[in-house]
Amino acid sequence: MDALKKFAGGSSSGNTANTQPTGEKKDYGDKIAGFMNKKQGNKVSDQQLESGTDTVRGLYEKATGKKVDPKYSN
Template sequence: MDTLKKVVGKGDKANESGPGAAKEGQDYGDKGAEYINKKYMGDKLSADQREQMTDTARQGFENATGKKVPGKLSE
């Protein structure tokens, strides 16, 4: 069964190592913050700082609207 999953691409994390692949524990908000940091800020922010910023933005959105952000976008 593991061989079948690897062939289909669902059982092996190594298959997710392209330029668009998320790192372990990274959601779309984190990927976006990483892109902006590298492209426009000269890679000045650490991963912890980017994570804190995306978490603060998510909490602000949830407090303002009363709606939850889907986990795929930001956890």
């Protein structure tokens, strides 16, 4: 059964360090950051990517005074 879980992309040890908590969906900013991270071969965790995109969103909102649509960054 473990081999089937590994083949399906699951983890038999229950280690979910690189997945986001249940109920939390990735916005477009997180998806783009994750895609670029994967393409460049970097080893940055999802939590670090989330923190980075949140920082960029905060800087944008501070500089422009406009809120970012939650569809793009929540």
